[in-house]
Amino acid sequence: MTQGLQSIAFEQSPYVVSSASVAGKKEGEGPLGKMFDMVETENLFGEDTWEAAESTMQKEACILAMGKAHLHKEDIRFLFGGDLLRQGIATSLGVEELGIPLFGLFGACSTSGEALALASMSVAGGYGDYMLAVTSSHFGSAEKEFRFPLSYANQRPLSAQWTVTGSGAFLVGKKRSHVRITGITVGKIVDYGLKDSQNMGACMAPAAADTIERNLKDFGREPDDYSRIITGDLGYVGQSILFDLMRGKEIDIKKNHVDCGMMIFDQNKQDTHAGGSGCGCAASVLSAYVLPKLERGEWKRILFVPTGALMSTVSFNEGASVPGIAHGIVLEHC
Amino acid sequence: MDRKKQQEAYENYVKQKTPVHNLPVNMTKAFITGGIICAIGQSVLNYCEKMGLDKDISGGWTSMILILLSVVLTALNIYPRIAKWGGAGALVPITGFANSVAAPAIEFQKEGQVMGIGCKIFTIAGPVILYGVFTSWVLGFLYWIGKIAGII
Amino acid sequence: MDYINAFWVGGLICALSQILLDRTKLMPGRVMVLLVCSGAILGALHIYQPIQDYAGAGASVPLAGFGNLLWKGVKEAVDKEGFIGIFLGGFKASAVGICAALVFGYLASLICEPKMKK
Numbered sequence: 001m002t003q004g005l006q007s008i009a010f011e012q013s014p015y016v017v018s019s020a021s022v023a024g025k026k027e028g029e030g031p032l033g034k035m036f037d038m039v040e041t042e043n044l045f046g047e048d049t050w051e052a053a054e055s056t057m058q059k060e061a062c063i064l065a066m067g068k069a070h071l072h073k074e075d076i077r078f079l080f081g082g083d084l085l086r087q088g089i090a091t092s093l094g095v096e097e098l099g100i101p102l103f104g105l106f107g108a109c110s111t112s113g114e115a116l117a118l119a120s121m122s123v124a125g126g127y128g129d130y131m132l133a134v135t136s137s138h139f140g141s142a143e144k145e146f147r148f149p150l151s152y153a154n155q156r157p158l159s160a161q162w163t164v165t166g167s168g169a170f171l172v173g174k175k176r177s178h179v180r181i182t183g184i185t186v187g188k189i190v191d192y193g194l195k196d197s198q199n200m201g202a203c204m205a206p207a208a209a210d211t212i213e214r215n216l217k218d219f220g221r222e223p224d225d226y227s228r229i230i231t232g233d234l235g236y237v238g239q240s241i242l243f244d245l246m247r248g249k250e251i252d253i254k255k256n257h258v259d260c261g262m263m264i265f266d267q268n269k270q271d272t273h274a275g276g277s278g279c280g281c282a283a284s285v286l287s288a289y290v291l292p293k294l295e296r297g298e299w300k301r302i303l304f305v306p307t308g309a310l311m312s313t314v315s316f317n318e319g320a321s322v323p324g325i326a327h328g329i330v331l332e333h334c
Numbered sequence: 335m336d337r338k339k340q341q342e343a344y345e346n347y348v349k350q351k352t353p354v355h356n357l358p359v360n361m362t363k364a365f366i367t368g369g370i371i372c373a374i375g376q377s378v379l380n381y382c383e384k385m386g387l388d389k390d391i392s393g394g395w396t397s398m399i400l401i402l403l404s405v406v407l408t409a410l411n412i413y414p415r416i417a418k419w420g421g422a423g424a425l426v427p428i429t430g431f432a433n434s435v436a437a438p439a440i441e442f443q444k445e446g447q448v449m450g451i452g453c454k455i456f457t458i459a460g461p462v463i464l465y466g467v468f469t470s471w472v473l474g475f476l477y478w479i480g481k482i483a484g485i486i
Numbered sequence: 487m488d489y490i491n492a493f494w495v496g497g498l499i500c501a502l503s504q505i506l507l508d509r510t511k512l513m514p515g516r517v518m519v520l521l522v523c524s525g526a527i528l529g530a531l532h533i534y535q536p537i538q539d540y541a542g543a544g545a546s547v548p549l550a551g552f553g554n555l556l557w558k559g560v561k562e563a564v565d566k567e568g569f570i571g572i573f574l575g576g577f578k579a580s581a582v583g584i585c586a587a588l589v590f591g592y593l594a595s596l597i598c599e600p601k602m603k604k
Contacts, residue, residue: 148458148514150414151437153416153417153433155507157355192344193345206344241351357504364501365498366497368496373543376488376489376492393546396543397583405590422506422507425507426503426549427547428548430549431552432590435591436590436591439591463584465522466526469527473526474560474563474572475572478568478572
């Protein structure tokens, strides 16, 4: 059922039946390292290129998630998947083998939210019993596509974020579990005209603020109604900007806000500057860290807000701004 | 107009909010790194001149040796670490130019000999060569006119 | 003594370039371009050569020296060959640098695999 201006409240909320996370070496050495289902110490995942490695991560994450739910690929109605690469090639090549009907998505680092929203809508709409949502990112392929060759002698600014090598897959369906998606808030593009691709947190924070405010208004909730409000990859710079923007809206989320990009790396030891980013950041942290807490009931209800900076290398070179987007997913313990 | 003002205000605000590297520290690191690379260059230069080579040829040897050194260090993934510490000190000398040639060549080898290495080897160094050659061409043209006009 | 001069002049050029990297939005590639072009212009204005005479490798090794080299090549060629020298000198003077970087860079790409940043 539609709720407010941009949201949906499900009458029969679909469940997150199972999920799986795959992460690279650096992520494995981070604070959440032990929680990932699979950590590959060799960043190529046995493949020849970064792009193929990213595809393999997606495939592995999907297979792990299906395995945990004791389901087979034939049981999955549709797959919603996306990544950061041009034309979503990591997804296309990654899930090829699975043979599940596919919707390829692009929402930059917010793709996990987009995929979860569409998967839960499809289940709630009665279009299938099980849907799979998967996203990924890889440091090597993202740097190569968006920034510089890896061995180039550049210094990363302190506002730069480290693209997470990781993937998260979520099986959304009718089978009862301990976590369900009760509502979604679809974000719109929010663009404050910033052009700095090395400061993505600042580009995305306005979108996050907009979606969080919209979600609270649409559902008539206060920030305290959520155990946590979890943004995808705003990082340290983005978080402090988000707080300021929310204060401007007279909403205080300082107490219960956390950011996946800030949790996945140890800022002091791992030298990642402003934190992690990428489609794989929010997805792998949601699967490895957030969902278990919801399952155990430590957190009752959370708002998951993955954020995306929707730029392309061409638009960046042409001097266009970096538009931001954020989607809100309400997850509840049950 | 109003939108533009808002964007500017946000940009300024973000600028305040965003941490930046400590400039004096980074400049010192760049100074040391760049200085060492130039001193290595000087030692090659001195050696060549001692061997009785003329100035231009000695300069050629110096460039060649520094470039070789830089490419080897890039291949071993050491040069990026030097650059991470030394910043412009590793970027601005001829060794940085060599790194900017070798790094994309290595990175894009998977995309093939022609479209991969062949094209991408120039992604960073190409502009340097183009604008360097173009600038010197314009200056040369002006010099030629000046000579004809008898000014120079 | 020439080592000290090379060290401090070369270091200074790098330190000044660091300001551009840290305090402007200029990407590293643009800083490199800027340095080569300013080197050529300073060369044509007879400013760079005196610095290079003083600092040796301290001025020739940074990319500004590469720009100066391009200018010197063009100038010498114009003196010798006239008009066609404008087209001849730049590449001739910079041949060692460009050829060495391309050849060694290419060889490295044949031997090495892409590696993750630390």
